[in-house]
Amino acid sequence: MFVIIADQVDSRHDRDHVDEAIGMLTARFGDRLVLPPERTAGDELQLLVADGATALAATLALLRDDHWRAGLGLGAVLEPLPAGVREASGPAFIAARAAVEAAERRPLRCAVRGDAGAEDLGALVDLLLAQRSRWSAQGWELHDLLERGLTQGEAAAQLGITPQAASKRARAAGLRVDAEARAAIGRLLDDRAGAAADSGEAPTGVAGA
16 A cells, blocks of 8 residues: 655745645545545644555645655555554555655655665656646646546637647647656556565665655
8 A cells, every 4th residue: 555644844934734735635536545634743644545546646736836745655554444544554654754754855855665666666756746847837737627537629628729739738748748657657656565565575764865
């Protein structure tokens, strides 16, 4: 499974964003979560996810604004599961704690931890984040419509632009590459989490973050 721990950046000089982040995650991913997000300590939240695609999507959603750093931990979770994520435990939670601590020192505010191969996946997530950091507001606007299931033509009509202009926006942002990369990373996360759970290997620490 996958545990996401997100910690608010510079919370001493900003208002609390935990409740709105929990609302966003619940609205977007609620039926795909094993245990829904909860505030765990002060300005921190935590959630449990069963599949790599959802874990990646939730992590990217948190990191879309500058309020959060996020750690994604993969591995086994002790069962039976409790009613709330704050009472859950297991290697995936240990890995997520190491990941969010590592994320504090990373420029893109994200880290992946689990078994020995998990950090390699973190580098791929960094590539996605670096690419997205260059998107224009128009690129994000088109991305959001496509993610809602609209075709590019339908998105163009809603934006009041020509299909050719929408295609140009999509190419400029690399939206197709982004979507294909997210699908591939999601599959790799599933493979890595399964390997970590089967091996029983202890989560890696924060060294080398």
